[in-house]
Amino acid sequence: MAERGRPRDAGIEGRVLAAAAAEIRQGGYDALSIDRVAERAGVAKTTLYRRWASKAELVVALITNLREDVPFEPSGSPRDDLTALVTAIAANLTATPTTLIADLVAAAAREPRVGESVRALWSERHRAVTAVVANAQQAGIVLSHVSPAVLVDQLVGPLYYRLLVTGEPLTPDYAQTLVCSVLGPEEPR
Amino acid sequence: MAERGRPRDAGIEGRVLAAAAAEIRQGGYDALSIDRVAERAGVAKTTLYRRWASKAELVVALITNLREDVPFEPSGSPRDDLTALVTAIAANLTATPTTLIADLVAAAAREPRVGESVRALWSERHRAVTAVVANAQQAGIVLSHVSPAVLVDQLVGPLYYRLLVTGEPLTPDYAQTLVCSVLGPEEPR
DNA sequence: CTTTTTACGCTACCGTAGTATCGTAAATGA
DNA sequence: TCATTTACGATACTACGGTAGCGTAAAAAG
Incomplete structure (x- = not known):
């Protein structure tokens, strides 16, 4: 039942969402750049896409969290x-x-x-x-x-x-x- | 009063709108690629942008025409x-x-x-x-x-x-x- | 210890919207 | 004729969203 491979870094999700929130707060949807969010969170872009399938899904998760x-x-x-x-x-x-x-x-x-x-x-x-x-x-x-x-x-x-x-x-x-x-x-x- | 410089090619607007209509009809907004429209119309992309400031404006003109x-x-x-x-x-x-x-x-x-x-x-x-x-x-x-x-x-x-x-x-x-x-x-x- | 499985970072890549620059063509005005 | 003005095509460029492949790290299973 236990997870098989390497476990996910528990801190990544929070760091990415925080970075995304900071970006979207000052410029809206367009100003949120996936590259910048990844860089700000200290995370590879590919890792980000392993958690959210698209920019839109990331933003939805963001809104859901802030709500x-x-x-x-x-x-x-x-x-x-x-x-x-x-x-x-x-x-x-x-x-x-x-x-x-x-x-x-x-x-x-x-x-x-x-x-x-x-x-x-x-x-x-x-x-x-x-x-x-x-x-x-x-x-x-x-x-x-x-x-x-x-x-x-x-x-x-x-x-x-x-x-x-x-x-x-x-x-x-x-x-x-x-x-x-x-x-x-x-x-x- | 007459126009000063080289006059605009009168056929371009129609050709571009026709090409755009053909593209948008089978795939919606996303499927409409400015590069493809330009190529299809036999027009340089820069010329296209001289007439419509953005993809959205082109589509609006398209809808307005079709209406x-x-x-x-x-x-x-x-x-x-x-x-x-x-x-x-x-x-x-x-x-x-x-x-x-x-x-x-x-x-x-x-x-x-x-x-x-x-x-x-x-x-x-x-x-x-x-x-x-x-x-x-x-x-x-x-x-x-x-x-x-x-x-x-x-x-x-x-x-x-x-x-x-x-x-x-x-x-x-x-x-x-x-x-x-x-x-x-x-x-x- | 070794194999397997998953996560991660990295680099390179594709297609996209949009911009800048430059040489040239076509018109007007002097 | 010659300068000016505008339009066009071509090329190159930036930033973007998203994907592919690879080497490696961290865990579990054998």
């Missing part, structure tokens, strides 16, 4: 929950350089493995939003007969559309408007 | 119009290789000039959808108080979101569901 899980507890008010979730996603998108997201999306479309990783990255939040929408619908707050999955697409999709296609900014205001459009106008208390 | 304007006449029924428009956009997106769209989006995020071109490409349809939504809202068919621009984002954004992020297919059914979600359930006649 802090935003804990989400339902507050009882679906409207507040949805607003918080959508706003958080929007904030996360604006905090990340657009070119990085775009290049990641492009890599996901090109390489199936990267696509899976990217989708796994977002599935957690996607599920959270879906759950809140489904609850709101069952509670009668959402009047639409449309399935929660579609409503989620209409909450989150516009964020990506604005970011990647129209280039318009993602203000907190906009996130709230999206929620209002799905839930209906806020009722006065 | 046929889909004429749209309002039918009087906003629901039918919206369904037709959204379905047409979805069909157009699925007909184009996803990697091509993704790479174009990535190039748009990287190079401002490409971004303008890409946005100009879609602005026409975007305006058409906006006009229909605004009319429907004024006619009282759409009950939402949300601005037409946001509703348009919620109609079109999910298409891109599915295509580029979640990877789910864009069925005609889905387009109709999006319209129903915005307009409310269809009323029986």
Whole structure:
């Protein structure tokens, strides 16, 4: 059962990811050069490619590592929950350089493995939003007969559309408007 | 007023675009090699770069050229119009290789000039959808108080979101569901 | 100790996008 | 005719992502 050959150097992965993080932080996806990352980490390029199949996979691993899980507890008010979730996603998108997201999306479309990783990255939040929408619908707050999955697409999709296609900014205001459009106008208390 | 130096060879642009179209048609964005396009068109690479600043700009010019304007006449029924428009956009997106769209989006995020071109490409349809939504809202068919621009984002954004992020297919059914979600359930006649 | 297996570094290599330089061709203006 | 200006082709170059091959180091199995 034990490993047969020479064991992998345990420090390499961390050093490479640290070097990659330092590079990508100041210049985005394009500025991250595999040669430079390898040199900075004191590692041969071939060794780097033994761990990650492509630059895109390295970046995905990097993002996955940097990601802090935003804990989400339902507050009882679906409207507040949805607003918080959508706003958080929007904030996360604006905090990340657009070119990085775009290049990641492009890599996901090109390489199936990267696509899976990217989708796994977002599935957690996607599920959270879906759950809140489904609850709101069952509670009668959402009047639409449309399935929660579609409503989620209409909450989150516009964020990506604005970011990647129209280039318009993602203000907190906009996130709230999206929620209002799905839930209906806020009722006065 | 007349041009001063040696005039540009009028046939080059067409030959290059034809060669590029032939290459991109069988392999997408990545398969399009500038060197091969230049060789195929019988043109020096430097001449090619004198006309298009980057591979992305060449591809944008290519798409712009290939694009046929889909004429749209309002039918009087906003629901039918919206369904037709959204379905047409979805069909157009699925007909184009996803990697091509993704790479174009990535190039748009990287190079401002490409971004303008890409946005100009879609602005026409975007305006058409906006006009229909605004009319429907004024006619009282759409009950939402949300601005037409946001509703348009919620109609079109999910298409891109599915295509580029979640990877789910864009069925005609889905387009109709999006319209129903915005307009409310269809009323029986 | 010897064989086998895996990891590593190194060098060389391929195809790519894009740039720089240079000689030359084709036009205009004096 | 001659200088100027622009376009073109050709060559060489840089930096990049990614691959192949080789010698060697470190472990386990015999």
